[in-house]
Structure formats: C-alpha cells, structure tokens
Amino acid sequence: MESLEEKVVAVIIVGGPAEGTRFRPLSFNTPKPLLPLAGRPMVHHPISACKKIPNLAQIFLIGFYEGKEFALYVSSISNELQVPVRYLKEDKPHGSAGSLYYFQDQIMEDSPSHIFLLNCDVCCNFPLPNMLDAQKRYGGMGTLLVIKVSAESANQFGELVADPITKELLHYTEKPETFVSDLINCGVYIFTPKIFDAIEDVYMRQEDRANVHHVTSFEALQITARSPPTDFVRLDQDILSPLAGKRQLYTYETMDFWEQIKTPGISIKCSALYLAQFRIASPDLLAKGDGTKNATVVGDVCIHPSAKVHPTAKIGPNVSISANVRVSPGVRLINCIILDDVEIDENAVVMHSIVGWKSSIGKWSRVQADGDYNKKLGITILGEAVTVEDEVVVINSIVLPNKSLNESVQDEIIL
Amino acid sequence: MKALILVGGFGTRLRPLTLSVPKPLVDFANKPMILHQIEALKAIGVTEVVLAINYQPEVMLNFLKDFEEKIGIKITCSQETEPLGTAGPLALARDKLTDISGDPFFVLNSDVISEYPLKQMIEFHKSHGGEASIMVTKVDEPSKYGVVVMEESTGQVERFVEKPKLFVGNKINAGIYLLNPSVLDRIELRPTSIEKEVFPNIARDKKLYAMVLPGFWMDIGQPRDYISGLRLYLDSLKKKSSPKLAAGPHIIGNVLVDESAKIGEGCLIGPDVAIGPGCVVESGVRLSRCTVMRGVRIKKHACISSSIIGWHSTVGQWARVENMTILGEDVHVGDEIYSNGGVVLPHKEIKSSILKPEIVM
Numbered sequence: 001m002e003s004l005e006e007k008v009v010a011v012i013i014v015g016g017p018a019e020g021t022r023f024r025p026l027s028f029n030t031p032k033p034l035l036p037l038a039g040r041p042m043v044h045h046p047i048s049a050c051k052k053i054p055n056l057a058q059i060f061l062i063g064f065y066e067g068k069e070f071a072l073y074v075s076s077i078s079n080e081l082q083v084p085v086r087y088l089k090e091d092k093p094h095g096s097a098g099s100l101y102y103f104q105d106q107i108m109e110d111s112p113s114h115i116f117l118l119n120c121d122v123c124c125n126f127p128l129p130n131m132l133d134a135q136k137r138y139g140g141m142g143t144l145l146v147i148k149v150s151a152e153s154a155n156q157f158g159e160l161v162a163d164p165i166t167k168e169l170l171h172y173t174e175k176p177e178t179f180v181s182d183l184i185n186c187g188v189y190i191f192t193p194k195i196f197d198a199i200e201d202v203y204m205r206q207e208d209r210a211n212v213h214h215v216t217s218f219e220a221l222q223i224t225a226r227s228p229p230t231d232f233v234r235l236d237q238d239i240l241s242p243l244a245g246k247r248q249l250y251t252y253e254t255m256d257f258w259e260q261i262k263t264p265g266i267s268i269k270c271s272a273l274y275l276a277q278f279r280i281a282s283p284d285l286l287a288k289g290d291g292t293k294n295a296t297v298v299g300d301v302c303i304h305p306s307a308k309v310h311p312t313a314k315i316g317p318n319v320s321i322s323a324n325v326r327v328s329p330g331v332r333l334i335n336c337i338i339l340d341d342v343e344i345d346e347n348a349v350v351m352h353s354i355v356g357w358k359s360s361i362g363k364w365s366r367v368q369a370d371g372d373y374n375k376k377l378g379i380t381i382l383g384e385a386v387t388v389e390d391e392v393v394v395i396n397s398i399v400l401p402n403k404s405l406n407e408s409v410q411d412e413i414i415l
Numbered sequence: 416m417k418a419l420i421l422v423g424g425f426g427t428r429l430r431p432l433t434l435s436v437p438k439p440l441v442d443f444a445n446k447p448m449i450l451h452q453i454e455a456l457k458a459i460g461v462t463e464v465v466l467a468i469n470y471q472p473e474v475m476l477n478f479l480k481d482f483e484e485k486i487g488i489k490i491t492c493s494q495e496t497e498p499l500g501t502a503g504p505l506a507l508a509r510d511k512l513t514d515i516s517g518d519p520f521f522v523l524n525s526d527v528i529s530e531y532p533l534k535q536m537i538e539f540h541k542s543h544g545g546e547a548s549i550m551v552t553k554v555d556e557p558s559k560y561g562v563v564v565m566e567e568s569t570g571q572v573e574r575f576v577e578k579p580k581l582f583v584g585n586k587i588n589a590g591i592y593l594l595n596p597s598v599l600d601r602i603e604l605r606p607t608s609i610e611k612e613v614f615p616n617i618a619r620d621k622k623l624y625a626m627v628l629p630g631f632w633m634d635i636g637q638p639r640d641y642i643s644g645l646r647l648y649l650d651s652l653k654k655k656s657s658p659k660l661a662a663g664p665h666i667i668g669n670v671l672v673d674e675s676a677k678i679g680e681g682c683l684i685g686p687d688v689a690i691g692p693g694c695v696v697e698s699g700v701r702l703s704r705c706t707v708m709r710g711v712r713i714k715k716h717a718c719i720s721s722s723i724i725g726w727h728s729t730v731g732q733w734a735r736v737e738n739m740t741i742l743g744e745d746v747h748v749g750d751e752i753y754s755n756g757g758v759v760l761p762h763k764e765i766k767s768s769i770l771k772p773e774i775v776m
Contacts, residue, residue, distance in 0.1 A: 022776075025776070402425040413774040415431065
C-alpha cells in the first residue's frame, strides 16, 4: 500500500552565463532561462509541468547565475503556483550528476521518494505524472524520457537502446559517430534517492584511481584535505552508460514534440510548439480576433493583456507579444517574438524575428529573415532598445542593443 | 577653473570593448581614455571636472571615487535622463560650471586624444576677448566631418559647414572648447547640437574664435582610429623624449610597457605597441601596432599585429592575430589559431581559425 505522504521534488538545471553566448544579444541583460517562449519565461514551462506531479513538495532550480538574477522570478512563481521554488547557485562546475549530489541535503530535505531532474532548455510535453507511474511500475533506480527522432539527427544527442517489452535501458552512448539507435535521451528523468548512492560510487572510484597514482606526500595531504569530492560527474557518461543493462534504468517514450532550445531561432520554433499545445490544453491563453474589435489573428498567437494592438493589424501565425507592446494600425507580424515595451509603428512588417525589449520599429519598415533556424543569421534578432527608422529594411541580421538603424542592412551583425 | 567632459552615449562603435566598460574607461595607452583628459585639465589648474553622462552612472561613479583621490581634482557627474545632444548637457550642468569668479570653462569631447595645449588655449581666449574659443585641426578628408570656415589671421569663425560637398576649408572641429559662462544663456535644456545651433549663433555675433590645434589629434571612438591614434600618441611621447617609452634590444620603434608587465626571451615588440598592467608576454612573441590590455597573457611564439587584445584575454601558442582583430574581455584564442580581423565578444573561446573578418558572438 503506497504511503499517502510520499513526497516528490523536482530539480531543474538552468545552466549559467557561459552557455548563454548563443543567445546573445538577448542574453546580455536576461539569463537564457528567463527569455520568453510563448509568452512566459523559458523555465516557466518545465516548472508549470511540475505542478501536475502529485504530492510535489518543492522545485529546485540549479545554476551558475547570480542568485539575484532569479530572485524576483522565483518569488513570483512560488506565489503564482503556490509551491516553493528555490534557486540554488553552484560555486563551480560539478557535472550534471555532480550538481545533484552537491545539493543532496537540500533536495532530500523533505525525504522525497522520487526526484525529477529536468533540463531547462528542453521543450516538450513533460509527461511527468506518467513518468512517475511508469517509474513505480519498473521499480528501478530511475527512468529516462526518450523519443524517436530521424536517424540522421540522432547523433547530435544521447542515443540509447531500450528493451521493447520491459523498457529497460540496455545501452546508452552520447553523440556517437556511427548509428546506434534512433531513440534518444530527452533530458528529463525521474530517480529514486538511490541516484545519490550511484553518484557517490562514481566519486569513490575517481578518488581510488587518483590514489593509485604515486603521489608525493605533499600531494597526498592535498587529496585527504579535500572534503567534498571535487571531481566532475556527468550523468550521461558516468551514470547512464555504465548502469545501462543492469536492470537499474528504464525508459518512458513520448510520442509528442521535443526540441532542445539551443539557439534563438529554435526558440521561435519552440514558442510555436507551446502555443500549439495551449490550443489543445488551455485555448483561452491564445488571442482571438477578426479585425472588427480586435486585430485579425491567424493561427496560434498569444498577446499579453497589457499590450495594445490596433484592430487593423494582422497577427500570426506563431506570434508572441509581451507586456506593454504597442502595435500600430496596419502592422503585419508573422512567426516572431515581440518582447516587452516594444513599439511597432504603422504598416511595419516583422517576420521570423525576435524584437528586443524597448525597441522601436518605424513606419513601413521591414524586419525579417528567411526563417531557417539552423543558419546563424536565419532569424533576425534585435537586441534591447534598438531603433529601426521608418522605411528601413533589416534582413537576416543580428543587431546589438542601443543601436539605431537608419539604413537598410542584410546578412550582417551590427555591433 | 572648471571643465565639462561630454561622455554621453553607449560607445557602440567601440564594441566589443564597450560591452565590458563604458567608453571613457576603455584603456588607451595603458590609461582609461578619460584619464588622459582629466590629467591634462588638472595640469593647467582646473579644480573641478563635471562628467556629462547618460549610461552606466554606477560604473563611472565607482571609477571616480578611485581617481579623485589619486589625481587630486574634484570629479562630479551630471546625468542626462534623456540624451541631450552635444550642447544640452552644458545647460544641465549649468550650476556646476559657473561660480562667482566668472571664469571661462573647458568643454572636451571624451573620444578625442591630443596633446591638449590648454594653456595656449587660455591665452588665445584672453587675447581675442570673444565669447568662445574652439580648437580646430587640419584633416585630409574634411568632407567626413563638420568644417569650420574661419578668417586665417584672427581666427574669427565665419561659419560651420556640415560634411561639405565642395571644398570650403580643411579645418574641422577638434572637440575642445573654452567658453565664457554667457554661452550658457544661449543653450536651452533640451536636445541641442553645439555645432548646429549654438556655435553658429555665436559666430554670427562675431564672438567665436578658432585656434589651430598644434600636435596630433584623433577621434578614437572606433577601433581603426584607436590603433592609428596610438601611433600618433606614442610618436608625441617620442618627440618629448618621454622616459615612459620602453627601450631595449627587443623593442622596435615606440612602445609602452607597464612596469608590472613581463616580457619573455626572444620577443620582438613594436612599433606602436602598448602593453598594460599585469600582462605576461611569453618568449618568442612578435607584437606590432597593437594594444594589449590589463591582465592579458600572450603565449609563446604568437604573432599579433594591428589588433586590440581585451582585458584578461589569452592568445595561444603560435597563434597569429592580425588585421583589426578586436578581442573583447576574457577571450581565449587557442593554440595555433589564426584570426584575420575577428571581432570577438567577451567570454568566448576561439577554437577554430577565423579566415576572414567576422564578428564572433
């Protein structure tokens, strides 16, 4: 008989500023996990998925960003979701599994029976309650969320082989050169507290190996003086690979969407995926309009309640408009993310772009790109407070903050 | 006497360096740009400097605290809440610039480096008795700038012509002014251009005079001019036989090396190089026409020319960095890498060569 008090906690790895360079110029003033996707910060999506977990006690965000960058968000989301969310700052890299071990005391505070581990830059359906049920059925140490992808793209991820009947993880290899499997690791896991023992084992083995080397007495003093293990433990190579096939790890396959949010271009794609999910799960989050009282809306669009959009504008598909944005008459927006306080003047067109906070887009100007998410300049990004003057055209370019464009540009990075 | 330094703006042309510090604090010849101006003002007896800023005031204010004591001059900030152009900030700082002495005050543009012959400018100002004096400098391509048309013998300014299509003169505004307090009565507290609105008015009243700037002049607001500017600056140090210039068998031409920097064996440094505090230049390194900022490590056998290496960066062994490569703060170029004009934003590692000029974000 299950204990009704079995608590569950969730840990979301948010990373640090070093990984944010691909999100420049947007990441200059906002940590990547707080950049908006479908109208809410990136990290909000896994956090609100955690809300569906029964008996959720706490959510931990672990990362390298300064605490103060997350303080405001963490307190407001705790309030909104009525569940404690805490940001834990790592002092130095411990590896994906090492981080979990480093904060073991906090994570185990409520003596949870299960611990979810999610990566913040994963965009998916997060079927967490199903994973919890599956994990209880399998009875091992942990369960990985997995998905089938095309054979060509599989080698960018962790490829794995699972038993089709028992769903046990039989084999795991990270970014292999030759084809192993089209089933890949989604970066969403559920573990029992036994995971900490497994990580500790890895540390012990690392220390043993270090001790076997001949050391001078001075070096030996250094080794014993180190109290917490200072080496690096990665989840994939150090835990998943070695434990595959030992009846400890299992898989749960999702048939829904999955993406890794690696670049701003992909974040527009992920924004679209979440908006499509809203259409099914919470359609009142999406905007509606036919050009009479409200702007014409095509496809999935979300508009912040404080934004003002003129009824003669046509918005969508796949557009997110953030707070205090002003969209003037005759504007056309397609496949774009418009951040807070942006002003878009009459008859402007914005396509396949991200427009940074407080920017202003002039009359009849065009801000666009070809929308190829895999190209470096495949989407146009305007940093904070960029001014595009009237009738100027900006194509396939990235513009750093506080610039004013009075001439058209194409295929350029403007510092 | 008092002075105002127009600091203004975001310094976007000096990115990626200005992504780490505001432009006046970017080092030039091993000293924050603005320090060159503040020291020149202090040398002729200015007792208070007002910095007209509109960006990152906290960073500037911290810097000021450090330097106020060291230099022995009062430094205050006048912060614009909206950009006020090139004249508006003077109106904003009005109370700070005027006092009972009624002395004229200096106004300097923070992007400019020159020899700052301010004592001569004071004498010139007294001798013509007008309301305002400006320094002008001769350039080869006046049409890129605002040309000052003046009467040669007296220096009285007739008019300003912005980017003239036909030749009207080859003297341009050098960004150094000495103004009587009455000029402030001509400036409203709104975005105003000193060249387009204020000076033409004073010129019409025949009260504006221009003096040709002796010595070198450069607007170092962008990387190419920064590098040329260093050459001019070091050249002027040479003319004054300054002891600051480095000497030795491994030095060619004019080179500045901070006393805390270390240079290894078998290096060849120069011409026109500045090496900042705490830098380590390992053995066998060739440096020419470049600036190496505080805390940089250049590893063995590397070769750098016509580039700027930002604070705390490293350049790997046998790396070759040239042709206007600008490395921002904390950029690490791997061993054996080639950079041809790479412009690299802060906190990056360069693990593959940059074959043609490109921005690395």
